[in-house]
Amino acid sequence: MNIIETVNITKKYGDFVANDAINLAVSEGEIKAIVGENGAGKTTLMNMLYGLIAPTSGKLLVGGKEVKFSSPLDAINSGLGMVHQHFKLVPSLTVCENILLGIEVLKNKTPFIDAKKQYEKVQAVVDKFKFDLNVRDRVEDISIGQKQRVEIMKMLYRNVNILILDEPTAVLTPQEVDELTISLKELKAQGKTIIIITHKLGEVMQLSDSVTIIKRGKVVGEVKTKDTNERKLAQMMVGRDVVLSVKKEEIDNSGNPVVYKLENISTKNIFGKEVLSDINLEVKEGEVLGIAGVEGNGQSELLKVVTGLMTTTKGNITLNGKEITNWWPANIRDAGVGMIHEDRYAQGLCQNMTIKENMIAGYHYCGDVCSRGFLRSQVISKKRDRLIKDYDIRVADAEGEVSQLSGGNAQKIIIAREFDSKPKVLIAAQPTRGVDVGSIEFIHNKILDLRKQGVGVLLISSELSEIMSLSDRIAVMYKGKIIGVVNQKDTSTTELGLLMAGITDKGGKQE
Amino acid sequence: MDYQRLLYDAISCGAPIILCVLGGNFAHKANVLNIALEGMLLMGAFTSVLFTMLTKNILLGILICILINLIWGIVFSVMCVTKKGNPIIAGLAVNMLATAICAFLLKVLGMANLNVNSIVNVAGLKIQIPVINQIPFIGGIISGHPLMTYVSFIAIFVMWVIMYKTKFGVYVRVVGENEDAAVSVGINVNRIRYIAVLIGAVCSALAGINLSLEKMALFTNDMSAGIGFIAIAAIFCGSGRPGLTSIYAIIFGLAQSLAINLSISAGAYSGLFNTIPYFMIVFILAVVSIIKMKNNRVRGFKNE
Numbered sequence: 001m002n003i004i005e006t007v008n009i010t011k012k013y014g015d016f017v018a019n020d021a022i023n024l025a026v027s028e029g030e031i032k033a034i035v036g037e038n039g040a041g042k043t044t045l046m047n048m049l050y051g052l053i054a055p056t057s058g059k060l061l062v063g064g065k066e067v068k069f070s071s072p073l074d075a076i077n078s079g080l081g082m083v084h085q086h087f088k089l090v091p092s093l094t095v096c097e098n099i100l101l102g103i104e105v106l107k108n109k110t111p112f113i114d115a116k117k118q119y120e121k122v123q124a125v126v127d128k129f130k131f132d133l134n135v136r137d138r139v140e141d142i143s144i145g146q147k148q149r150v151e152i153m154k155m156l157y158r159n160v161n162i163l164i165l166d167e168p169t170a171v172l173t174p175q176e177v178d179e180l181t182i183s184l185k186e187l188k189a190q191g192k193t194i195i196i197i198t199h200k201l202g203e204v205m206q207l208s209d210s211v212t213i214i215k216r217g218k219v220v221g222e223v224k225t226k227d228t229n230e231r232k233l234a235q236m237m238v239g240r241d242v243v244l245s246v247k248k249e250e251i252d253n254s255g256n257p258v259v260y261k262l263e264n265i266s267t268k269n270i271f272g273k274e275v276l277s278d279i280n281l282e283v284k285e286g287e288v289l290g291i292a293g294v295e296g297n298g299q300s301e302l303l304k305v306v307t308g309l310m311t312t313t314k315g316n317i318t319l320n321g322k323e324i325t326n327w328w329p330a331n332i333r334d335a336g337v338g339m340i341h342e343d344r345y346a347q348g349l350c351q352n353m354t355i356k357e358n359m360i361a362g363y364h365y366c367g368d369v370c371s372r373g374f375l376r377s378q379v380i381s382k383k384r385d386r387l388i389k390d391y392d393i394r395v396a397d398a399e400g401e402v403s404q405l406s407g408g409n410a411q412k413i414i415i416a417r418e419f420d421s422k423p424k425v426l427i428a429a430q431p432t433r434g435v436d437v438g439s440i441e442f443i444h445n446k447i448l449d450l451r452k453q454g455v456g457v458l459l460i461s462s463e464l465s466e467i468m469s470l471s472d473r474i475a476v477m478y479k480g481k482i483i484g485v486v487n488q489k490d491t492s493t494t495e496l497g498l499l500m501a502g503i504t505d506k507g508g509k510q511e
Numbered sequence: 512m513d514y515q516r517l518l519y520d521a522i523s524c525g526a527p528i529i530l531c532v533l534g535g536n537f538a539h540k541a542n543v544l545n546i547a548l549e550g551m552l553l554m555g556a557f558t559s560v561l562f563t564m565l566t567k568n569i570l571l572g573i574l575i576c577i578l579i580n581l582i583w584g585i586v587f588s589v590m591c592v593t594k595k596g597n598p599i600i601a602g603l604a605v606n607m608l609a610t611a612i613c614a615f616l617l618k619v620l621g622m623a624n625l626n627v628n629s630i631v632n633v634a635g636l637k638i639q640i641p642v643i644n645q646i647p648f649i650g651g652i653i654s655g656h657p658l659m660t661y662v663s664f665i666a667i668f669v670m671w672v673i674m675y676k677t678k679f680g681v682y683v684r685v686v687g688e689n690e691d692a693a694v695s696v697g698i699n700v701n702r703i704r705y706i707a708v709l710i711g712a713v714c715s716a717l718a719g720i721n722l723s724l725e726k727m728a729l730f731t732n733d734m735s736a737g738i739g740f741i742a743i744a745a746i747f748c749g750s751g752r753p754g755l756t757s758i759y760a761i762i763f764g765l766a767q768s769l770a771i772n773l774s775i776s777a778g779a780y781s782g783l784f785n786t787i788p789y790f791m792i793v794f795i796l797a798v799v800s801i802i803k804m805k806n807n808r809v810r811g812f813k814n815e
Contacts (some may be wrong), residue, residue: 073697102696
């Protein structure tokens, strides 16, 4: 029996077809995976199921009956709950208040909230599903894995039978992923139907019963998990054979001189809390140093400090022995540090400016693009055309704005700009976040090219597979500290996972 | 200087600011920048006196005044909640319209100001609290204020309860802090914002009534004199928390009281002291900003 079924469901935005006549069927009590590249239309489909957006045409059936949702509340009332990729939680409220948001328990016929009763009721449900949560904690104080559990709990409390999880593992440590897997299997055993949206094929294989593959808004395949493998799924997703991980050449760089060095770097956030404490790192020429860690353990602050967007409270940063601590970004770039920021549209590019302007952003006073304070349009155009060719950037209109480009191509503009400036050191943060599989391969190869040329690379990434396939050495961050540095060759994802969770083989769990 | 007089005036001047602040807090917490407080306050002061004069009935005057301010609140909400307009421009429009309407109607009526002394007995509206007014020094400060002044102080507690102990208060804070979270559980975000703005409108009406009708039985042009803006400053300084913002409101009230009492004995230079409250705002805003930004190590404007 199909608990959810869509019949030719279509969503159009003007001329753009985000979902084209999708037929999806989910049977009761199964774990269904929906895979596809970024921009394939997975999230659009889920948002239609959840009532966040209305389909242009087509039908949605829940439990065999046709339904029309005008808001998420309708979906929840029909037994459908969604856990979003970006959690929809209120940091200043407690776990309990977040779970009960919208369905507060009131004192008899008054508008006042009955806090005591709320705690009791939520605790009962948390116990029932064996979740590890303290209902009185404020959401701002709990870990990301716990936040996700709050989101799941929010739906379970509302008695949903069908749980949709959008990219549930994107922000978790490998161990937390395992815990989530156990939780989901427990929920399945209790009779819930689960739909997970993901582009991580390993987890699809590990978790799901059946898989639906979506490409460019269309269903291109539907298979039972036991009849397929990662390679076949990847092929269907991208439409061609892809290399799932790039091959790194073995280079002996252990004797190379140190090009970039951080000594005792510390800084505080706006609340006066130390978010980086005594960071010591060295990057040698021709070496990729990966920074792994669960998001929110100081990687963003480290990136800001090394790129000049945030000042330190103590410590030194040196490039080839020259002190560059707390320099402004322009000077740091000038000194020979290339930067790929974690949010390409916030710090990397200006979306409403042309490709041409973005190609020289940050280097607009360098070399021959600028003369006596005036930009030389023809030189810049030539540079743009050269980079578009060299870096295989697919643009519809070379004179147009960056906003027309897909995520992968926008990221390639940054890559082209920073790599073309011949940096001595490259700082790359989440270089392939939200980028399609084909572009990931390209960007990874480019980074390895730089390594071969003797550039030192500091790679900050929350994708453990990326860190593992590119790095020579890996430093793991936990609560603003470097908790361990390991050689890529001698480590495993299990060891890294333990470090990411703050567990070292010596002292046990660090606080 | 007469310290008893100074503190009595501080409470008296603080009351309309407190009312504006308490009403404005909800919009602030719901993430609506309500700079229309000033215009609503002026409108409250004007319409309460005008309709008391026309109906010859204080209660009716107050009632109509509140109704009119609710309409202003709805106008503002339609512009910046439903239509998602820029709240600064919408607020500015409300403020300028309010000033213009008051000036225009005064001109039409052919009066320099509206005086309802014959209907309203200002001294009679002052409430002497038994027992407390017998306490030396303090009695003279706390007792002898009109109704709305007491309402404003009681409202601090009431608004705190609404903000932190009721479903509506939770929703207001959720809407401001994470709108997506509110939408995803089916909270009607716009309705919460409307109510938040309307609470501000009603409170501004009460503040206006306090300012003109109760304390002076008189309306003069531009008598709000920036009190609505002072309230916005207090809301910002106290991050929208009822208790803290009220403390800032009282501090600004004290500044106004200082201005009044110092200028009495200043002779030719008395006008100079009227600048005290405004200097105080700049000073306090600067200090609060410095404290809030003390630990900021992120370069540029954004701080996430």
